[in-house]
Amino acid sequence: MSLSDLSIKNPVFAWMLMGALILFGIISYGRIGVSQLPDVDFPVVSINLTWEGAAPEVMESDVVDVIEDAVMSIDGIKDVSSSIRQGSANVTIEFDLDKDIDIATQDVRTRIDQAKRVLPKDMDPAVVTKVNPEDHPIMFLAISSDERPLRDIIAYVQDHLKDQFTSIKGVGDIFLGGYVDRNLRIWVDAKKLDALQLTVDDVINAVAQEHGEVPAGRIETSTNEYNVRVMGEAPTAKDFSNLLIPKRGGHPIHRPIYIGEVATVEDGLADIRRISRSNGKPCIGLGIRKQRGSNEVEVAHKVLKRVEELKPSIPKDMTLAVRYDRTKFSEDSINELIFTLILSAIVTSLVCWIFLGSWSATLNILLAIPTSVLGTFIVVYFLGFTLNTFTVLGLSLAIGIVVDDAIMVLENIVRYREHGIEQIEAARRGARQITFAALAATIALIAIFLPVAFMTGIIGKFFFQFGVTISVAVALSLLEALTLAPMRCSQFLKVGDRIT
Numbered sequence: 177m178s179l180s181d182l183s184i185k186n187p188v189f190a191w192m193l194m195g196a197l198i199l200f201g202i203i204s205y206g207r208i209g210v211s212q213l214p215d216v217d218f219p220v221v222s223i224n225l226t227w228e229g230a231a232p233e234v235m236e237s238d239v240v241d242v243i244e245d246a247v248m249s250i251d252g253i254k255d256v257s258s259s260i261r262q263g264s265a266n267v268t269i270e271f272d273l274d275k276d277i278d279i280a281t282q283d284v285r286t287r288i289d290q291a292k293r294v295l296p297k298d299m300d301p302a303v304v305t306k307v308n309p310e311d312h313p314i315m316f317l318a319i320s321s322d323e324r325p326l327r328d329i330i331a332y333v334q335d336h337l338k339d340q341f342t343s344i345k346g347v348g349d350i351f352l353g354g355y356v357d358r359n360l361r362i363w364v365d366a367k368k369l370d371a372l373q374l375t376v377d378d379v380i381n382a383v384a385q386e387h388g389e390v391p392a393g394r395i396e397t398s399t400n401e402y403n404v405r406v407m408g409e410a411p412t413a414k415d416f417s418n419l420l421i422p423k424r425g426g427h428p429i430h431r432p433i434y435i436g437e438v439a440t441v442e443d444g445l446a447d448i449r450r451i452s453r454s455n456g457k458p459c460i461g462l463g464i465r466k467q468r469g470s471n472e473v474e475v476a477h478k479v480l481k482r483v484e485e486l487k488p489s490i491p492k493d494m495t496l497a498v499r500y501d502r503t504k505f506s507e508d509s510i511n512e513l514i515f516t517l518i519l520s521a522i523v524t525s526l527v528c529w530i531f532l533g534s535w536s537a538t539l540n541i542l543l544a545i546p547t548s549v550l551g552t553f554i555v556v557y558f559l560g561f562t563l564n565t566f567t568v569l570g571l572s573l574a575i576g577i578v579v580d581d582a583i584m585v586l587e588n589i590v591r592y593r594e595h596g597i598e599q600i601e602a603a604r605r606g607a608r609q610i611t612f613a614a615l616a617a618t619i620a621l622i623a624i625f626l627p628v629a630f631m632t633g634i635i636g637k638f639f640f641q642f643g644v645t646i647s648v649a650v651a652l653s654l655l656e657a658l659t660l661a662p663m664r665c666s667q668f669l670k671v672g673d674r675i676t
């Protein structure tokens with residue numbers, strides 16, 4: 177017994193199969209992430225190294241050479257390159273394509289940890305990252321002010337604004353462009369130091385000794401216990417100016433000398449090495465990075481909604497605006513896919529009606545489109561794909577293909593009906609006779625598109641989802657044509673004279 181005979185004999189099973197494909201396809205479509213490109217990890221690991229104030233030659237000999245020697249023994253390395261600047265360096269490691277990049281990243285971190293004992297003690301910890309286009313910000317917001325200094329904008333972003341966006345579901349991280357850490361600066365007066373016979377080292381030692389909060393233990397009595405806290409850190413620049421300089425050249429000073437007597441303390445910013453501007457004004461940029469696999473269009477809509485909610489509470493002299501939104505391209509692609517589905521359904525119905533002269537035949541063909549396309553969404557969801565440029569391309573091409581098998585089967589069934597054969601028997605004969613031809617046509621189409629999924633290189637990783645998506649859609653169209661289409665023809669196909 178063939179598949180068509182089974183579905184014709186058990187129409188309830190066939191209708192339930194069709195309903196399940198459509199229902200679960202709609203559910204899967206709502207859960208599939210949307211992004212511009214597939215989630216592909218490039219076989220590249222980047223190591224960012226920072227040693228403030230170090231000359232490029234020193235960075236090369238004391239840091240970069242040590243890191244390169246440590247990672248060279250990792251299996252699968254294809255190329256290692258480095259770029260060095262004043263106080264910073266970047267080491268880029270390219271691996272073979274078949275190397276698991278997550279394992280490679282962990283191996284690099286392990287080798288750097290092992291090399292820490294020979295690295296300079298005062299350099300910043302190395303930052304190891306892997307390259308993925310999905311980690312780029314999907315949106316950029318800018319907050320600026322015509323009246324407030326940059327320091328106040330930075331404080332507002334760090335203390336209030338940033339947390340408002342990190343709490344949004346689907347947001348993975350917030351990149352701050354033009355952000356500079358707050359810095360307490362001590363501007364020492366050399367003449368005042370000479371007058372009091374002090375040196376800069378005396379001031380530095382005073383800060384290290386006097387500005388710190390250490391555990392003070394507790395006080396216990398027979399009835400109570402008290403936690404003790406020593407308020408050793410100055411909360412403001414003014415309080416910092418009142419810190420004592422206890423020693424001169426390592427020897428105690430017998431009269432109190434305060435930092436404010438020899439220096440001016442300023443609550444400012446660290447050295448500005450990067451800037452961010454919006455319409456020519458200094459600003460802080462907020463780059464919204466989404467979580468991998470999440471729907472970037474949905475995340476962008478939530479961010480835009482949060483921006484509108486925050487505008488009334490933002491200080492009047494500050495402006496928050498969206499300066500870049502890449503999700504518009506993804507949203508336009510999805511809308512274009514939906515438009516293509518509707519347009520193809522209309523055009524297909526007209527063509528079928530013109531050549532078959534039957535609205536029941538036309539409806540039969542139309543039902544093949546949602547069954548195959550929505551069924552493809554189920555496979556796309558469980559394979560962990562997203563609706564991106566390549567999967568949408570595959571679905572757009574598949575829309576014109578998925579009706580081919582159904583039209584082939586239907587036309588043969590209509591031919592038997594026009595010869596006067598009873599409806600159910602015509603469906604059986606027509607489907608059985610055309611099964612091999614439909615199978616051969618489907619295999620030929622899959623043979624064209626599926627090899628794309630086996631392309632090598634970075635391009636192959638991107639086209640993998642395209643090849644799988646269109647192949648699944650074509651395979652489901654064959655299943656629909658050999659099971660559901662004959663069943664529907666056996667129940668409500670009406671054939672009359674071809675008057676068109």
